[in-house]
Amino acid sequence: MIDPFGRRISYLRVSVTDRCDLRCVYCMAEDMTFLPKREVLTLEELDRLCGAFIGLGVEKIRLTGGEPLVRRGVIGLIRNLGQRIGAGGLKELTITTNGTQLPKMADDLYAAGVRRINVSLDTLDPAMFKAVTRWGEIGQTLDGIFAAKAAGLAVKINAVALKGVNEGEYDRMLAWCGEHGFDLTLIETMPLGEITGDRMDQYLPLSMVRDRLREHWTLEPTDYRTGGPARYFTVKETGRRIGFITPMTHNFCESCNRVRLTCTGTLYMCLGQEDAADLRQVLRDPGAGDEGLRAAIEAAMLRKPKGHDFVIERREARPAVARHMSVTGG
Numbered sequence: 408m409i410d411p412f413g414r415r416i417s418y419l420r421v422s423v424t425d426r427c428d429l430r431c432v433y434c435m436a437e438d439m440t441f442l443p444k445r446e447v448l449t450l451e452e453l454d455r456l457c458g459a460f461i462g463l464g465v466e467k468i469r470l471t472g473g474e475p476l477v478r479r480g481v482i483g484l485i486r487n488l489g490q491r492i493g494a495g496g497l498k499e500l501t502i503t504t505n506g507t508q509l510p511k512m513a514d515d516l517y518a519a520g521v522r523r524i525n526v527s528l529d530t531l532d533p534a535m536f537k538a539v540t541r542w543g544e545i546g547q548t549l550d551g552i553f554a555a556k557a558a559g560l561a562v563k564i565n566a567v568a569l570k571g572v573n574e575g576e577y578d579r580m581l582a583w584c585g586e587h588g589f590d591l592t593l594i595e596t597m598p599l600g601e602i603t604g605d606r607m608d609q610y611l612p613l614s615m616v617r618d619r620l621r622e623h624w625t626l627e628p629t630d631y632r633t634g635g636p637a638r639y640f641t642v643k644e645t646g647r648r649i650g651f652i653t654p655m656t657h658n659f660c661e662s663c664n665r666v667r668l669t670c671t672g673t674l675y676m677c678l679g680q681e682d683a684a685d686l687r688q689v690l691r692d693p694g695a696g697d698e699g700l701r702a703a704i705e706a707a708m709l710r711k712p713k714g715h716d717f718v719i720e721r722r723e724a725r726p727a728v729a730r731h732m733s734v735t736g737g
């Protein structure tokens with residue numbers, strides 16, 4: 408699939424549920440209204456849709472959410488997708504998770520063919536963790552991370568950079584990741600969905616963070632890529648990598664290779680734009696069949712925009728995009 412700007416689309420991110428067992432302050436409002444079940448695609452429908460994308464050239468699928476591992480029966484979908492790795496056309500199946508379910512699921516994920524996962528952890532401080540997630544217990548996520556490591560999964564830690572919250576944590580987190588063999592990616596907070604408070608208060612440009620880290624660490628540029636938007640450096644002192652995802656300070660849209668499917672079958676061609684294609688309607692139309700589904704996906708690719716234009720400014724009362732990250736899938 409090639410979009411109008413000549414970019415090859417080979418990466419599908421699938422939000423399998425909008426529900427989550429945490430309420431991170433930058434991601435969700437405290438009193439979220441979740442989708443009624445009837446609007447959510449069944450796991451069989453999600454599997455069929457993923458199959459259609461793989462048939463059209465998608466090589467990498469990331470399951471996300473909400474929290475993907477809280478969806479009942481999700482391991483069945485993961486197993487089915489895992490069977491498509493290799494000769495089935497898929498090169499990689501990965502998951503972004505908050506880690507709470509990993510103590511009981513890590514071995515199953517490995518057995519299903521998952522080899523790498525991203526775990527979101529914004530701080531190593533238990534009280535700060537509770538404040539950021541609104542009610543999470545850090546011990547549960549840490550147990551999940553170590554269960555994943557023990558199961559043989561490569562773990563990358565994702566942390567959203569939050570001004571005045573975790574900005575004093577990155578040196579410690581980099582050292583901790585080095586000690587345990589994890590890469591670390593820092594993410595700029597993006598203006599997605601209404602949250603409590605002002606995003607401007609949270610926004611921390613990563614160019615500044617990188618300069619500060621360089622006071623204590625040697626960051627060597629590398630052309631390592633995982634197929635996502637992060638730019639990586641090798642940390643000489645630990646031998647691990649640190650990645651920076653900078654949608655705000657550096658617009659990375661020129662190399663975008665991804666589209667995002669929500670759990671209702673809505674396909675967003677860009678995280679930062681409102682335009683979307685309703686694939687659920689085609690999926691549930693008995694007259695459309697697999698051909699109709701393929702045609703709908705191909706037509707959507709022709710609407711992929713050049714890029715997003717996120718701005719975080721105090722005078723911007725509303726977020727750039729109304730939907731929360733938990734809807735589109737981070």
Ligand code: SAM
Nearest residue numbers: 434472473474503504505527565596597732737
């Ligand atoms: N529940 C899973 C998790 O915690 O990783 C998957 C979904 S979560 C929405 C995916 C990622 O998006 C997390 O790393 C989260 O920190 C990030 N995220 C959520 N809202 C964001 C925002 N407004 N700006 C930047 N990153 C955000």
